[in-house]
Amino acid sequence: MTQRSLIALAAFGSLAILLGAFAFQYIGGYPPCAMCLWQRWPHAAAIAMGVVGVLFPASFIAWLGALAAAITSGLGVYHTGVEQKWWQGPTSCTGSGDALSGLTGNDLLSLDGPTGVVMCDEIVWDLFGISMAGYNAIFSALFVLIWIAAARSKY
Numbered sequence: 001m002t003q004r005s006l007i008a009l010a011a012f013g014s015l016a017i018l019l020g021a022f023a024f025q026y027i028g029g030y031p032p033c034a035m036c037l038w039q040r041w042p043h044a045a046a047i048a049m050g051v052v053g054v055l056f057p058a059s060f061i062a063w064l065g066a067l068a069a070a071i072t073s074g075l076g077v078y079h080t081g082v083e084q085k086w087w088q089g090p091t092s093c094t095g096s097g098d099a100l101s102g103l104t105g106n107d108l109l110s111l112d113g114p115t116g117v118v119m120c121d122e123i124v125w126d127l128f129g130i131s132m133a134g135y136n137a138i139f140s141a142l143f144v145l146i147w148i149a150a151a152r153s154k155y
Helices: 003-026 034-055 059-083 105-109 132-152
Strands: none
Touching: 003 034, 003 059, 003 132, 034 059, 034 132, 059 132
């Protein structure tokens, strides 16, 4: 495969992951948690690198795509670990309860707060025991390999 086709393949993979995330959110009714949103941004960057790389193939662009895919894969691993309780996640979106300190009784009883908040340490969907964050980690790691192959190939 040429560098251009490898770049297109890797970028299309990120596009597929991102479209899948939006489908789960808007069609399936699974709102994302904060960490899920973090994982979307590197995919958007990889798609942008893919567009640039298809128009102007260059190893530098492919390395940037590999970096974006590696970042989202790493975030997916971190999020999976938080979901599995292997390590502590951010207190702002996990069930640790630390975020309640400093609130008054009125704050706690108020009905004006956000509804539908999704906690980062809860698995809302899985397939074969692997959550969406886990699948993101796995597929994004594969995209890293494709981006690296593109970076090392010729036009």
